[in-house]
Amino acid sequence: MSELSxxxxxxxxxxxxxxxxxxxLEDATQHAEGFNPLCGDQLMVYLRVEDGxxxxxxxxxxxxxxxxxxxxxxxxxxxxxxxxxxERLFEEFHRMVTGELDEEQTPNGLGRLKIFAGVREFPAxxxxxxxxxxxxxxxxxxxxSTSTENLGPDIDADRVSA
Amino acid sequence: MTVTKMAAIxxxxxxxEESHRSPAFDVERVREDFPVLSQTxxxxxxxxxxxxxxxxxxxxxxxxxxxxxxxxHSNIHRGVHYLSQRATTAFEGAREKVRRFLNAxxxxxxxxxxxxxxxxxxxxxxYGRKFVSAGxxxxxxxMEHHANIVPWQMLCEEKGxxxxxxxxxxxxELLLDEYEALLNERTRLVCVMHVSNALGTxxxxxxxxxxxxxxxxxxxxxxxxxxxxxxxDVQDLDAxxxxxxxxxxxxxxxxxxxxxxxxxxxKMNPFLGGGDMIRTVTFEKxxxxxLPNKLEAGTPAIAxxxxxxxxxxxxxxxxxxxxxxxxxxxxxxxxxxxSGIEGVxxxxxxxxxxxxxxxxxxxxxxxxxxxxxDQAGIAVRAGHHCAQPVMQHFKIPATARASFAxxxxxxxxxxxxxxxxxxxEVFS
Numbered sequence: 001m002s003e004l005s006x007x008x009x010x011x012x013x014x015x016x017x018x019x020x021x022x023x024x025l026e027d028a029t030q031h032a033e034g035f036n037p038l039c040g041d042q043l044m045v046y047l048r049v050e051d052g053x054x055x056x057x058x059x060x061x062x063x064x065x066x067x068x069x070x071x072x073x074x075x076x077x078x079x080x081x082x083x084x085x086x087e088r089l090f091e092e093f094h095r096m097v098t099g100e101l102d103e104e105q106t107p108n109g110l111g112r113l114k115i116f117a118g119v120r121e122f123p124a125x126x127x128x129x130x131x132x133x134x135x136x137x138x139x140x141x142x143x144x145s146t147s148t149e150n151l152g153p154d155i156d157a158d159r160v161s162a
Numbered sequence: 163m164t165v166t167k168m169a170a171i172x173x174x175x176x177x178x179e180e181s182h183r184s185p186a187f188d189v190e191r192v193r194e195d196f197p198v199l200s201q202t203x204x205x206x207x208x209x210x211x212x213x214x215x216x217x218x219x220x221x222x223x224x225x226x227x228x229x230x231x232x233x234x235h236s237n238i239h240r241g242v243h244y245l246s247q248r249a250t251t252a253f254e255g256a257r258e259k260v261r262r263f264l265n266a267x268x269x270x271x272x273x274x275x276x277x278x279x280x281x282x283x284x285x286x287x288x289y290g291r292k293f294v295s296a297g298x299x300x301x302x303x304x305m306e307h308h309a310n311i312v313p314w315q316m317l318c319e320e321k322g323x324x325x326x327x328x329x330x331x332x333x334x335e336l337l338l339d340e341y342e343a344l345l346n347e348r349t350r351l352v353c354v355m356h357v358s359n360a361l362g363t364x365x366x367x368x369x370x371x372x373x374x375x376x377x378x379x380x381x382x383x384x385x386x387x388x389x390x391x392x393x394x395d396v397q398d399l400d401a402x403x404x405x406x407x408x409x410x411x412x413x414x415x416x417x418x419x420x421x422x423x424x425x426x427x428x429k430m431n432p433f434l435g436g437g438d439m440i441r442t443v444t445f446e447k448x449x450x451x452x453l454p455n456k457l458e459a460g461t462p463a464i465a466x467x468x469x470x471x472x473x474x475x476x477x478x479x480x481x482x483x484x485x486x487x488x489x490x491x492x493x494x495x496x497x498x499x500x501s502g503i504e505g506v507x508x509x510x511x512x513x514x515x516x517x518x519x520x521x522x523x524x525x526x527x528x529x530x531x532x533x534x535x536d537q538a539g540i541a542v543r544a545g546h547h548c549a550q551p552v553m554q555h556f557k558i559p560a561t562a563r564a565s566f567a568x569x570x571x572x573x574x575x576x577x578x579x580x581x582x583x584x585x586x587e588v589f590s
Contacts, residue, residue, distance in 0.1 A: 007533070008588055016589075017525075039529055040546050040559050062559050064527035065589070125533060 006118035007125070008065065015069035020076055023058045033145045034061075034135030036127055041067050045135045054078050054086055057136075064128050070116060071132035077113055083140055089113070090137045096120075097129050187484030193569050195220040195476070206539030209574045214359050214518055214565035215543050216409045217390055219473075223413060226472035227465045237461055239438055253464055256471025257454070263474045264404060264421050265395040270453040271427060274467050277418040278386040279309040281405035282353070284420055284457060285382055286313040288430035289403075294350045296322035301344050301352045303328040303336055304555060305361060308548040310353050310384045328354070330555065334361035334510040342373050349374075352381045356388035356404075360547040360563070361510030362493075362518030364392070368399050375400060380426065386410050390567065391489060391516040393482060396421050408466060413473035416463035427453050434459035485568035489517040492566045492575060499579045505586055509561050517566035520547075523582065526589045528560040534588060535562070538581040540574075 025031075025046035034043050043061025047054055057075045061067075074093075078086040092108045095101035096117055103114045119129045138146040193199055196218045201208050210218060230252060236245035238253045254269070261269040275281045290313075294300065300314045304327050311325075318325045326349075328341040336354075345352075352374045356367045371381045380402035388394060390411040396404045401421065408417025422430075432439055432450055436459035441449040450456045496519045500506050505524040523531060532544030543563045546553045553559060564578055 008530070013589065038545070040550070040553070064529040066530070068527075122533060125529070128529065 007122060009115055009118075011073075011112075011115055012065060012069040015072040016065035019059075019068050019072040021058045021072065021079070022060065024060055025056055025058045027056075028058075030139050030142055032135050032139035032143055034131045034138070035145065035147045036063075036067075036131055037147060038127070039064070041128065041131060043067070043071060043132060043135060045071075045132065045139050047136075047139050049083065049140075052083050054081055054083065059132065063131075064125075066116075066119065066125055066128040067131055070129040073113060073115075074132050074136060077111070078136065085109070086136065086140060090133050090140075093133050094130055097126050187481050187488055187568070189488060189569065189571055192480070192485075193571075195222065196569055197221055197224070199569065203539040203541070204537050206577075209538075209540040209570075209577050211564040211566060211570065211574070211578060212541045212543050213390065213567040213570075214387060214410070214547075214563065216415070217412050217567055218569070219412055219414060219469075220476050222476050222479075223469045223472045227414060227469045230465050230468050235465075238464060239455070249464060252468045252471075253462075256468050256474075259471040259474045260419050263394070263477075264406075264419070265397050266421050267397065268424060271421055271424050273420040273422065273427070273454045273457045274462050275405075275418045275420055276416050276463060276466075277409065278307075278384060278405050278407040281407075281418055281420040282309050282382070282384065283313050284433040285403050285405075285422070285430075286317050287433045288457065289426065290314070290317045290351065291320070292429070292431050294318075294321050294323050297348060298323040298350045299326050299344075299346070299348045300324075301326045301328060301341070301349055301354075303341075303354050303365075304330045305334065305336070305358045305363065305549065305552050306353070306355055307359055307384065307386070308550070309386075310355060310382075311551070314351075314353055323350070324348075327551075330363075332556075333512050334358065334363045334552075335512045336363075336365055336370070338366070338369065338373070341370065345374060345377050345379060347377075349377070349379050352379055353384070354381065355384040355386070356394075357385075357391065357516050358510070358549075358552075359387045359518070360520055360549040360552045360561070361512065362515040362520070362565075363510060363512035364388075364514040364516060367401075371400050371402075387516065387518075391486065402426055408470040408473065411470075411473055412476060413470040414463075414466040416466035417470035419470075420457075424453065427457065430457070432456055432459065436460045480568070489566055489568055489570075492570055492572065493517040493519065495572055496564060496566070496575045496578065499575060500582065503579070503582060503586070506582065509556055509558070517570075518563065519565075520561040520563045522558055522561050523585060523589075526585060528562040530589070531562040531582070531585050534585045535578070535581050538577070538584070540578055540581050542578075 028046035029049045031046045041063035046058045048056040057079050059071045096103045097119050099120050103117050116129045119125050134146050198218045234248045236249040238250040257269045257272050260272045326344045328336050330336050357364050374381045382403040383401050385404050386407045389406040404421040406419050409415040439456050439459040441451050501508050507522050509520040528544040535542050545560050
């Protein structure tokens with residue numbers, strides 16, 4: 001059960017129960033829908049971008065504890081960041097959960113998001129953690145939807161399409 | 163003696179020698195037949211409760227498949243040489259076993275396909291595209307697997323036909339009067355599952371067939387989930403098409419059967435074109451072979467289909483009534499134990515069910531349930547079970563599903579129950 005407790009840490013359980021920024025932004029400048037057809041997870045990410053800065057962010061949707069907590073913590077992490085900084089976090093998060101980035105060795109800006117490193121040990125659940133980030137990425141790029149089926153087995157970010 | 167005669171005799175012998183019976187059902191003895199079951203997963207003995215997705219394969223089936231690959235492999239229906247003859251004999255022997263398993267009149271009514279999905283598509287292309295036109299209707303049910311919805315939807319789109327849906331109640335039972343009210347002179351086909359993969363419901367399929375036949379409408383039955391649990395008699399049901407998947411009934415993936423009444427199969431267009439399904443080919447015109455070859459283009463999954471024959475032998479070696487009674491006891495016990503846990507709701511409470519228990523836990527997403535159970539070595543399915551309309555009916559995104567085979571035990575139910583309690587503890 002050690003790996004299990006690594007996945008379902010108290011912080012994740014807490015964000016699952018009380019997701020932060022769980023709301024639709026009425027004044028959103030861009031938004032995107034993320035969809036995982038495999039498990040039916042669906043979420044909307046709303047952004048209000050002002051002068052290249054994510055001034056506000058919110059999300060709505062249904063999903064498992066991992067995807068809900070990942071969404072919640074993502075909104076906290078990117079609020080107030082520039083678009084470029086948010087994109088860089090997306091890259092780092094994505095590389096961490098797919099095992100390409102050792103978050104303890106390589107300098108990065110992940111901070112509290114490192115808690116999701118444990119998802120690497122659960123290949124079937126990697127997409128749960130990365131779906132909100134891919135959706136954020138799509139919203140930043142001005143796309144309206146993204147789907148994990150377009151991401152390929154290893155969720156190669158280069159293959160995301162609108 | 164001619165080769166054909168010799169093959170016919172060998173085929174009979176094979177069928178006879180492998181149908182031995184054991185007197186009583188002994189689950190511990192039966193478990194020894196399934197090598198996959200004796201392993202640990204995440205430090206715990208495996209509890210395999212995902213049988214509705216794919217059942218495990220007994221040693222006898224593994225042995226038969228490897229014997230084919232070691233000693234008999236060759237292409238069928240082609241060679242005059244020894245190996246091709248042996249492969250053909252084994253393959254056609256498997257068809258005869260399937261015929262007996264389904265109680266079809268003739269072996270040529272049993273078309274080998276890779277699985278149920280391909281089977282439904284075969285009937286859609288071969289029968290549906292020929293006999294359904296604009297304004298016609300096809301009836302499916304609210305509880306169907308996507309494999310028995312999507313092909314018909316595609317056909318309706320192509321032809322301008324209409325898909326009608328038999329509703330179900332909140333127990334997960336089809337509403338028969340509403341069903342009958344859907345039938346009319348434009349109905350070309352009724353497509354219903356015998357047993358629900360998501361809910362475990364056993365549909366009153368004989369009655370469903372009878373009501374359609376009163377109006378001269380043929381019925382296709384998706385039997386994927388019935389075959390591992392129930393005795394099937396296509397003549398007694400008067401089924402027009404009955405489809406099974408090998409990998410749901412202890413055979414390898416890539417095996418499956420479309421049973422169809424000979425007169426319907428004769429009328430159908432071929433599905434795939436190619437080798438083996440022709441009589442003569444010229445660039446001006448091709449004439450097709452007779453049944454079953456007309457509907458079996460190309461080299462099939464020979465080892466898998468022979469494995470299906472061996473799985474049928476294996477099932478026949480069990481006391482199937484005793485196996486069924488054991489499964490029903492597992493169903494009763496698991497239902498009682500799980501519904502006794504606060505926060506657990508069982509989805510699918512039909513009066514007649516096979517040993518499938520779908521459930522949700524308040525405040526916990528089924529995928530989290532699935533992951534935590536997996537850490538305890540317990541394999542269940544978490545998701546929409548390729549039956550999204552069922553999830554929509556119950557207004558849930560997904561369920562966790564424990565599906566039991568005859569080789570599962572009450573101890574395993576206890577392990578499941580303990581792990582579900584653990585899930586609730588983690589999320590409390």
